Amino acid sequence: MQVIEDPKLLRSEIKKLKQQGELISFIPTMGNLHQGHLTLVKEGQLHAKITIVSIFVNPMQFNNAQDLANYPKTLAEDCAQLKEAGVDIVFTPTPEVIYPNGLNAQTFVEVPGISDSLEGELRPGHFRGVSTIVTKLFNLVQPDFACFGKKDFQQLAVIKQMVLDLAMPIKIIPVETVRENSGLAMSSRNSKLSEAEKLIAPKIAEVMNNIGQNLPTNSENCEQLIKDAQQTLNNSGFKTDEIHIVDPLTFAPLHKASKQAVILMAAFLGNTRLIDNLVVNLHQ
Template sequence: MITVSDILQLRQQVKAWRQEGLTIAFVPTMGNLHEGHISLVDEAHKHADKVIASIFINPMQFGANEDIDNYPRTMENDQQKLIAAGTDLLFTPTPEIIYPKGIAKQSFVEVPNVSEGYCGESRPGHFRGVATVVCKLFNLVQPDVACFGLKDYQQVQVIQTMVEDLSMPIDIIAVPTVREANGLALSSRNGYLTAEEKAVAPALQQNLQWLAQEIEYSRKNSPDHSPDFIGLTKKASMAIDATGMKTDYIHVCHARTLQPASEDDTELVILAAAHCGKARLIDNLQLFL
């Protein structure tokens, strides 16, 4: 695996592969890799000749009170995992390389509508930082395809919308969430959980499953009436809180627009976030009626 942090070296290698007629897939990450990240690399191999991954802890997507200083940095271990997965090149830029003028003077990308609400409301400026860094990385790597995990469902929609709106010639591939046997979605932030909290955390997904079943039952047995989305989400939130977690939000939305679900929608997604000890966990569940 080639490892570079310099933009010129990255572009030279990409140019060389392009001259050979090879296609490129891209997997951007913030490091501290787990099986979910490696599943993105595995999927990328199915769609291109060469796979480029990046590790960059993006300061632009962290809020003032968030944990960038304590975010796990495990570069050597990450490199070994990427080598084992057959990654062709790893790009490891510094903030000075990505934002040479500093964040305050950096041009940015704003994706309206799908960036608003949910994690966009809980973490102001987060999706501006995500869209900006992904746009910049796309310009540097110039991939044919890019893979993103569906655990960050809203993020996938933000990136897909950005690519469509800005006419980027990149196929975005959404990869299913990798979970532990108990249903807990793999996440770098799971490392913040104590043993007791990790035992409680699967309740987030379990309550999304309950909510989905209630919506399906309501649609099947009362087809002329919309499910009580608000009432059902309140019950799910109370059940999550009863475990000792604290619900940040839980909403039933249209799967593509992320607008609140209506009675006629058949493609839904349940979006949720909850605090469990020091960790803020996010999860979702798609529902096709």
């Protein structure tokens, strides 16, 4: 396995692979890897012989400087896991390499509409940062396939729309959320939870699934379902950040023609923000 920091060297290696006719699967990450990331790697390996993973904590997508500073960095452990998983190349650039002129002078990519609603409204500039770095990484890696987890539901939708709008020759492969035995969605942020918080954390998935069970017969009463869920989470020790029930295609409120709904959850447990989502069929 090669670990490459220099974009020029990466381009050189990619060129060789392309000349050999190899297909490439790509998994962009911010490191601090867990089984969810390794599931993305396994999925990528089903589609292409060559698998490339990037590890880059992207400052452009953080609107909270403290959150960026506290993001866990475990590069040596990450590379050991990726080597064992059979990854071919790990790309580990620094912010200075990716943004040589600084963030304020960086050309950016923004997907209109979807980037400004829900999570985008709560975290201004977040999806601009995501779409910009993913575009830059796609340009460097030139993958045929790219794997993204469904846990970041709105992010996945932004990337799919960006690839479509910019006519990128890349197939985006959504991968199911990997969960702990408790039902909690795996996340790099889970490592920041205290032992006591880890016992409470699965409640977010439990509350989400409860909404999902009630939604098909009660989809006209989303406000009450959300209010009840917020109260349950807050009484359990969470500080609810946002709960949305929207159409998964448009991210607009549900309407009579909506065939599915997506429940989007975000809540703080201590200082850790946990997210989750669930797609529910409304009409059989």
